[in-house]
Amino acid sequence: MLQAFRDIVKEVIREENDGLREEISRAIAPIHKVLDDCTDKLRDHGQELFELDTRVTATEANYTELSNKYDKLVQKLDDIENRGRRCNLRLLNINEGLEQGDPTKFVADLLHEVLGGPNGLEKPPILDRAHRTSAQPSAAGGRPRPLIVRFHYYQEKERIQRLAREKGRLEFRGNPLLIFPDFSAELNRRRSAFNEVKALLRGKDRVRYGLLYPARLRVSWDGETKVFDNPKSVKDYIDSKV
Numbered sequence: 001m002l003q004a005f006r007d008i009v010k011e012v013i014r015e016e017n018d019g020l021r022e023e024i025s026r027a028i029a030p031i032h033k034v035l036d037d038c039t040d041k042l043r044d045h046g047q048e049l050f051e052l053d054t055r056v057t058a059t060e061a062n063y064t065e066l067s068n069k070y071d072k073l074v075q076k077l078d079d080i081e082n083r084g085r086r087c088n089l090r091l092l093n094i095n096e097g098l099e100q101g102d103p104t105k106f107v108a109d110l111l112h113e114v115l116g117g118p119n120g121l122e123k124p125p126i127l128d129r130a131h132r133t134s135a136q137p138s139a140a141g142g143r144p145r146p147l148i149v150r151f152h153y154y155q156e157k158e159r160i161q162r163l164a165r166e167k168g169r170l171e172f173r174g175n176p177l178l179i180f181p182d183f184s185a186e187l188n189r190r191r192s193a194f195n196e197v198k199a200l201l202r203g204k205d206r207v208r209y210g211l212l213y214p215a216r217l218r219v220s221w222d223g224e225t226k227v228f229d230n231p232k233s234v235k236d237y238i239d240s241k242v
Contacts, residue, residue, distance in 0.1 A: 074186075081184045082214065087128075087154050088182035089161070091147040093175050096137060099147075103130040107149050114170055114177060115163045125160065126152040148182055190215035197234040 091107065099106035108124035115121045132145040151157035161179065164170060170177040183191065194217050201209050201219065208220040217228045221241060228234045 078184055078186050079214075082187055085182045085184070087151045087157050089149045089151070089157060090180045090182045091149060092144075092178040092180065094144055094147055094172060094177065095175065096132070096144045098173075099130075103132070103147065104128075106130070107147060110172060111160060114172055115160065115167065120163055121160075125156045128152050187214055193231050194234070197231045197238065200235070200238055 091110075094110070104127050107130040108127050112121050112124040128150040130147055130149045132147055135145055137145065151160070161181070164179045170179065191211055191214075194211060194215070197217070198209065201207050204221075206222050210218055212218050212227065215229075217231075217234055219226050219228065219234065219237065226237065228237065
């Protein structure tokens, strides 16, 4: 009887185990399906990420190439703009209204008056045009707008600049007159970047310096002459000499 009881128990346990296995298999089957779907999706996502990475790499390469081309085009455009201004000068501190409707004749007579005399201008220069900058007219007592002057002959413009440098301080009707080249805003910014180091050089013994076109600083110190493309290199040079 004991053996028969044992056999019955074993059979019951076997049946229960078989039933449990079937239930587990049925319960696991959907999980396997979900895992298979996830595996397929991960495989697809991996491929998509690979393709996306390839496109991003190509886009970055294109961006770098386009950025370099853009920088070159900006430099070329700025160079073209400044070449178009080669015959221009900019006159500052001339009260508005003095030109009385004919700024071209007014500026020609002004330059002859200020820069005439022995070894100076024999007659008013030939100008193509002259006009105030496009900014709004200044209020009464404010700073007058600059006058942009275009010379017919480049050599005559260069002579005006040379005479102005030789004469030093210029005055017109009691006010200081300033004459500058008419550079683009970008080139003016690049040249102005040297102002700090020029102030460091000013007043030093045995030192001569000057800006070269478009934006380089030439420094002669104790007979040694160097040309610098950026202010930092000038500052390093000054530190090495002091």
